[in-house]
Amino acid sequence: xxxxxxxxxxxxxxxxxxILGQRLGEITGHGPSLxxxxxxxxxxxxxxxxxxxxxxxxxxxxxxxxxxxxxxxxRKERDYKNVLLVEQPNTNFAFTIGRQFLFDVYHLxxxxxxxxxxxxxLSAIANKCIKEVSYHERFSSDWIKRLGDGTExxxxxxxxxxxxxxxxxxxxxxxxxxxxxxxxEGIGVDVTTLKDAYYTRxxxxxxxxxxEVPQLKYFQKGGKNGIxxxxxGYILAELQYMQRAYPNMEW
Amino acid sequence: MSEEQIRSLERQxxxxxxxxxxxxxxxxxxxxxxxxxIRQISQHxxxxxxxxxxxxxxxxxxxxxxxxxxxxxxxxxxxGHGLYLYSACETLGVSRDELYQQLHSGKAxxxxxxxxxxxxxxxxxxxxxxxxxxxIINQVPLCNTSYxxxxxxxxxxxxxxxxxxxQGFEIMLKLANGTPEQKDMAQDALxxxxxxxxxxxxxxxxxxxxTEQSMKWKLKxxxxxxxxxQFIDQTVPQADVLGLTIPDPxxxxxxxxxxxxxxxxxxxEFWQVVKGHGPMNKERMKARVGAWxxxxxxxxxxxxxxxxxRTRKEKQAV
Numbered sequence: 083x084x085x086x087x088x089x090x091x092x093x094x095x096x097x098x099x100x101i102l103g104q105r106l107g108e109i110t111g112h113g114p115s116l117x118x119x120x121x122x123x124x125x126x127x128x129x130x131x132x133x134x135x136x137x138x139x140x141x142x143x144x145x146x147x148x149x150x151x152x153x154x155x156x157r158k159e160r161d162y163k164n165v166l167l168v169e170q171p172n173t174n175f176a177f178t179i180g181r182q183f184l185f186d187v188y189h190l191x192x193x194x195x196x197x198x199x200x201x202x203x204l205s206a207i208a209n210k211c212i213k214e215v216s217y218h219e220r221f222s223s224d225w226i227k228r229l230g231d232g233t234e235x236x237x238x239x240x241x242x243x244x245x246x247x248x249x250x251x252x253x254x255x256x257x258x259x260x261x262x263x264x265x266x267e268g269i270g271v272d273v274t275t276l277k278d279a280y281y282t283r284x285x286x287x288x289x290x291x292x293x294e295v296p297q298l299k300y301f302q303k304g305g306k307n308g309i310x311x312x313x314x315g316y317i318l319a320e321l322q323y324m325q326r327a328y329p330n331m332e333w
Numbered sequence: 334m335s336e337e338q339i340r341s342l343e344r345q346x347x348x349x350x351x352x353x354x355x356x357x358x359x360x361x362x363x364x365x366x367x368x369x370x371i372r373q374i375s376q377h378x379x380x381x382x383x384x385x386x387x388x389x390x391x392x393x394x395x396x397x398x399x400x401x402x403x404x405x406x407x408x409x410x411x412x413g414h415g416l417y418l419y420s421a422c423e424t425l426g427v428s429r430d431e432l433y434q435q436l437h438s439g440k441a442x443x444x445x446x447x448x449x450x451x452x453x454x455x456x457x458x459x460x461x462x463x464x465x466x467x468x469i470i471n472q473v474p475l476c477n478t479s480y481x482x483x484x485x486x487x488x489x490x491x492x493x494x495x496x497x498x499x500q501g502f503e504i505m506l507k508l509a510n511g512t513p514e515q516k517d518m519a520q521d522a523l524x525x526x527x528x529x530x531x532x533x534x535x536x537x538x539x540x541x542x543x544t545e546q547s548m549k550w551k552l553k554x555x556x557x558x559x560x561x562x563q564f565i566d567q568t569v570p571q572a573d574v575l576g577l578t579i580p581d582p583x584x585x586x587x588x589x590x591x592x593x594x595x596x597x598x599x600x601x602e603f604w605q606v607v608k609g610h611g612p613m614n615k616e617r618m619k620a621r622v623g624a625w626x627x628x629x630x631x632x633x634x635x636x637x638x639x640x641x642x643r644t645r646k647e648k649q650a651v
Contacts, residue, residue, distance in 0.1 A: 107392040107401070110408050111385035112620060114628020116419075119385075120412045126392075127405040134398050151397045175631045231641060232634025239630065324396035324454060331512055333396040333454070333504075 088201070089143050090163070090260035091270055093153070094306060095196075096136035097164035100154060101314075102185060103129030104321055109172050121221055122178070128214040135207045155325040159315055160308040163258070167250035169305070169313050173243070176229055176236070180243035183222035187283050188254045188276065190219045195271040204269065223287045230291025237292065244288065245296050252301035254280070350550060355481035358424035366550060369543070370480050371425050372441075373552060375432045378418035380444035381411045382436075383617050387451040388460065396454055403500055404457060410493045417489065421482040437622045439609065444468075446533050448611030455508055455515075455522035461501015463523075463530040463568065469494050470564045471534065474554040502571065509575040516576075523572065524580040531595075532603045534561040540600075565593050 083089055106126035113119035137150035144153075167185055172178045193215055196208035229240040255277040257265075264270025288295050304310065324333070334342075342361050349356065356362055385408050392408065395401035419429045435441035446464050451457065472494065475487040508519035535541055535557035547553040555563070565584075572579050583596030605611060 104393060107405060110392055110405070111382075111389035111412075112624045114624070114631035116382070116412055116416055118628075118631070120409055120416070123405055123409040123412065127402060127409065130398060130402050130405065134402065137398070154398055175628065228638040229631070229634050232638040233630065235630050236634030236637075320393040323394050328396070328512075328514065331396075331515060333400050333507060 083144055083146075085143050087260045087263040088269065089140055090258070091264045092136050092140040092143070092204070094163040094258060094260060095192075096133050096140070097162050098168050098185070098189070099129040099132045099136070100321075101162070101164045101317060102168040102181075103127075103133065104317055105168065105170075105172060105181070106178070109178065114175055118175070125182070125218050125221070128211075128218070132207070132211050132214070135210070139203050139207070151325060155322045159310060159318055162305075162308060162310065162314065162318070164305050164310075165250065165253045166302055166305040166311055167247065167253065169311055169317060170247060170250065171313055174239060176239040176243040177247070179222055179225045179229060180240065180247050182218065183226050183287070184244075184247055184251055184284070185254075186215060186219040186222045187287075188251075188280055189215045191276045191279060191283075192271055192273065195276070199270070200268040226287055226293070227291040230288070230293040240291070241293050244293060245298075248296040248298050249300065249302045251280075251284075253303040253305060256303060256306055258306050350479050353477075353551075354479075355484065356479050357481045365546075366480075367425050369546065369550070369552070370483065371422060371427050373547075374418055374422040374425075374483055375427075375435065376442050376444075378415050378422060378432065379436045379441055380447065381415035381418060383443045383447045383621060385411050385415075386617055386620055387447055387449070387613075388457060390451050391454065391457050394454070395457075400457075400504070407461075407497050407500065410497070414486075414490045414493070417486040418483075421480075421486045424482045433625060437618070437625060439618070442607065444533060445603065445606045445611065446529050447617060448606050448614045449525070449529050450613050452525070453518050453522060455505070455518040456526070458501050458504030458508060458519065459522035459526040461497050462505050462571070463501075463526050464533065465494050465498040465501055466568060467530045467533040467564050469498060470560050470567075475552070477551065477554075479551045505575055505577075509577055519575070520577050523577050527580050528598060528602075529606075531561055531564070531598055532606075534564060536600070536603070562592055565595055569593055 103126045106122050106129070110119060110123045110126070113122055133154065134150055137153045140153055141148050141150060165185075167181060170177065170181050190212065193208045193212040197205055197212065199205040199208065226240065229236040231237070255273050257273060261270055261273065265272045285295055343363055346356075346361065346363060346366075356366075388404060388408050388411075392401065392404055395404050419432060422432060423429060432441065436443065446467075451460065469491065472487055472491055476484055476491055478484045478487070505519050505523075508515040510516075538544060538556045538558045541557050544553060544556055548556075569579060569584065581596045583594065585594050586592075587594045606614065609615075
């Protein structure tokens, strides 16, 4: 492939939306209220819409006729580049919201920078996505506050989710080789520069939510290099089932 | 109020209905009219909500991103329909929590069709094509029903349902024109959903207890059997377009009636499902009750948080 770094770079962005969208889609119809069900389904829908834009572009760059579905559903587990955070399970609503919030804050800041990309397609996609993601961030940060500053029980559950998921935040700011190459070309976002503002925003919202900011020194990583948690295989088993069981068909 | 006054109000009410005037929430209405509407609108709302489950079941496994996005949008629409319908129902003086209570205790019903399992991807096509198709036949007349809030909710619901039905047909068309394996999948889904879809239009006219009253109030314009015939006459040619076979050996065009004759419906199965003993009744209720119970702490937190916010605001104002 002529432009392998760009291809991998796009996958690194889109796989996050793909796997997070898949996780949110699992809980449709099972949420605590009709309103939250609609919202989570809506966010999932937005994320899959984003995935399609990215993968259609990646397909063009690959230039060998691979489709958005080939890219989404026919890779092996070790080839997915999403961060570990987004593959974490919907343990309860606090975990769903915690995962969403910890990702949305990053995602919003990331897209703000990607809009400035010298790659016009990526910049246009970012421009479309940022509107959706600012809505996601409002939804998830509002719920962090409701659950944190709600009842004693909801506060405990929200705190537990934040404590548990915190170890996956640092990975958001790691650079892959594709990242570095794309930053050098003015196409990619230097994620290391987003880190301080990210944790500042987290502190602000958690403070308002009367939650404690975890003082954790040990973080997890690996997703960006295809080394995932054990949850990933099961996610892919469902995501890929039809494409694997009925190869080369149109739907 | 004296009996004579009530009779006079009832007469005026009946006249308004016969003039095709809409009844609005603050208008006087007979208690039976209110109760019938609470029953029907809430059953309709419950059906939307329970109906999210068989389709939601395929979101994570949809075969392509395009289909996944369409399915998510459809299930989201259904949740939205549930929301409008619960709101319409609340205008009759009942709360959404009470309505959920009725659903969870088994007192209120939902459409029998959602007690069948969605086993293959083709079921997403068959449900859209047949189930939404039958629902539209039932629902289009409701856009003109006498109770204003219900009629207005239905206008929006029907637009989206027609879109879902076309999407469902498109899924079937793709399968029917696909590989032999895909075509078999489509035929199998049609075989399993055909009879339950016919049952969706309700028991035969001689067994339907609410029909006469519902026709008077314009909740119904045609009887169950008339609607069923309309559904069959419209759907059989669509099956022909797909090149699929309706699983009814007695199905035959009747030149004289200009309609299809069709075979006997298994009403024992229908009543078994309605009484709670269909293939998925227990799982559907367990999922709904489970979501409600597991979500209680979340709803409590939202209430307490809103209260805290209000108190803080009041203190600031002082």
